[in-house]
Amino acid sequence: MSSAFSLAVKPSVAWSNGKLLSRKSTRRAARAEVIVAPKKRTSTHNVPELSKQGIPHTDLHVREIVKRQSTDKSSMFDVCQKPQFHPMFLEEAYERCRNICAEYAKTFYLGTLLMTEERQKAIWAIYVWCRRTDELVDGPNAAYMSSAVLDRWEERLHDIFNGRPYDMLDAALTDTIYKFPLDIKPFRDMIEGMRMDTKNFRYENFQELYLYCYYVAGTVGLMSVPVMGIAPESPVSAQSIYNSALYLGIGNQLTNILRDVGEDSLRGRVYLPQDELAQFGLCDRDIFSRKVNDGWREFMKQQITRARFYFNQAEEGASQLDKASRWPVWSSLLLYRKILDAIEENDYDNLTKRAYVGRTKKLLTLPLAYSRAQSATHPGLSGTRFLGF
Numbered sequence: 001m002s003s004a005f006s007l008a009v010k011p012s013v014a015w016s017n018g019k020l021l022s023r024k025s026t027r028r029a030a031r032a033e034v035i036v037a038p039k040k041r042t043s044t045h046n047v048p049e050l051s052k053q054g055i056p057h058t059d060l061h062v063r064e065i066v067k068r069q070s071t072d073k074s075s076m077f078d079v080c081q082k083p084q085f086h087p088m089f090l091e092e093a094y095e096r097c098r099n100i101c102a103e104y105a106k107t108f109y110l111g112t113l114l115m116t117e118e119r120q121k122a123i124w125a126i127y128v129w130c131r132r133t134d135e136l137v138d139g140p141n142a143a144y145m146s147s148a149v150l151d152r153w154e155e156r157l158h159d160i161f162n163g164r165p166y167d168m169l170d171a172a173l174t175d176t177i178y179k180f181p182l183d184i185k186p187f188r189d190m191i192e193g194m195r196m197d198t199k200n201f202r203y204e205n206f207q208e209l210y211l212y213c214y215y216v217a218g219t220v221g222l223m224s225v226p227v228m229g230i231a232p233e234s235p236v237s238a239q240s241i242y243n244s245a246l247y248l249g250i251g252n253q254l255t256n257i258l259r260d261v262g263e264d265s266l267r268g269r270v271y272l273p274q275d276e277l278a279q280f281g282l283c284d285r286d287i288f289s290r291k292v293n294d295g296w297r298e299f300m301k302q303q304i305t306r307a308r309f310y311f312n313q314a315e316e317g318a319s320q321l322d323k324a325s326r327w328p329v330w331s332s333l334l335l336y337r338k339i340l341d342a343i344e345e346n347d348y349d350n351l352t353k354r355a356y357v358g359r360t361k362k363l364l365t366l367p368l369a370y371s372r373a374q375s376a377t378h379p380g381l382s383g384t385r386f387l388g389f
């Protein structure tokens with residue numbers, strides 16, 4: 001290990017002599033680890049300019065990533081030399097990532113258990129970085145959020161990509177970046193999404209909301225594809241597959257928003273297009289008053305249709321991934337989509353109830369996902385699509 005690495009890394013107290021402590025203390029440690037202490041608040045942020053035609057803004061990123069991935073591998077990395085970590089150190093770093101993923105994201109964790117070991121470790125490391133980023137604005141220290149905190153987090157991101165991780169969890173990501181052709185762009189964009197979340201509490205229309213969803217979740221899709229891999233026999237362009245991955249992120253985030261409307265409103269947040277609420281005679285006050293009426297139900301039907309549209313787009317790309325990665329992706333796609341069914345089953349009451357998919361339903365999804373994952377790649381992709389309402 002180089003001295004730079006050994007100095008920078010701070011092991012956690014919940015792990016001693018490489019041993020995992022009790023389940024309870026591990027859970028506490030997992031929680032403590034994702035919370036990154038912010039410092040002070042101040043900042044200004046402008047919502048990025050939206051393009052005139054749909055959302056090609058995000059496609060530009062995809063094109064850039066695909067182009068860079070198809071060129072010389074070394075040109076994609078800021079990390080040019082193999083980071084020198086002790087194998088036991090890395091093992092512990094990934095183990096911590098695994099624990100955090102298992103604790104926070106049962107559905108995704110289940111999906112990762114179906115992957116090859118190297119891929120699952122990479123996804124855990126990416127998950128942890130995403131979760132810590134999200135915690136900056138959503139976690140218990142969110143009140144201390146500021147542009148300085150996000151700037152510092154972005155500096156740390158560059159250090160991760162330059163082989164100088166700040167702590168053990170960052171080190172797992174540095175190792176992952178060395179092993180898989182990850183690009184820094186979607187990671188930076190996710191931080192940009194968090195900047196947006198601290199500034200923008202309302203979304204005038206779907207274009208604005210889509211952009212937010214891209215930043216905080218579409219980016220996860222773009223981060224995941226280089227780890228999942230594309231099937232060598234896939235007849236479609238890498239660009240289309242990246243778009244599908246992005247759409248899975250959008251579908252997930254829209255679903256997450258619909259599930260959490262009631263909860264988010266308690267924090268004064270409404271992640272719904274204001275113009276579409278108005279079309280159904282609704283406004284923020286209806287959400288805060290928690291009354292589910294026919295207008296709300298009709299509005300919700302439209303939102304659910306849109307989320308399903310993005311899941312359908314994602315299906316096409318899921319079947320183009322490397323065969324060994326299809327099952328976990330199909331599983332998480334089908335499992336997350338079931339939340340929409342659960343909202344319907346609650347008669348669209350997402351204001352006072354949280355839609356929930358039970359364990360049995362989850363388990364029944366796995367064989368279905370497996371059979372979908374076995375089906376041959378089909379060349380039905382049509383590249384970038386946009387659903388305008």
Ligand SMILES: CC(C)=CCC/C(C)=C/CC/C(C)=C/CC/C(C)=C/[C@@H]1[C@@H](COP(=O)(O)OP(=O)(O)O)[C@]1(C)CC/C=C(\C)CC/C=C(\C)CCC=C(C)C
Pocket residue numbers: 104105108111112123126127130131134138216217218220221222224225228241242244245246248249252253256260314315317318321328329332
């Ligand atoms: C197996 C698998 C799907 C792995 C991906 C796991 C991964 C790296 C997840 C990161 C999730 C994360 C912490 C993102 C930060 C921002 C955020 C919280 C977004 C929401 C996730 C849901 O989390 P949760 O329900 O815990 O939300 P709360 O904060 O508690 O409200 C999101 C809804 C976004 C999730 C988006 C994805 C997982 C993208 C999935 C896309 C792929 C894996 C690409 C697959 C490829 C093709 C071609 C289809």
Ligand SMILES: [Mn+2]
Pocket residue numbers: 134138
């Ligand atoms: Mn969140």
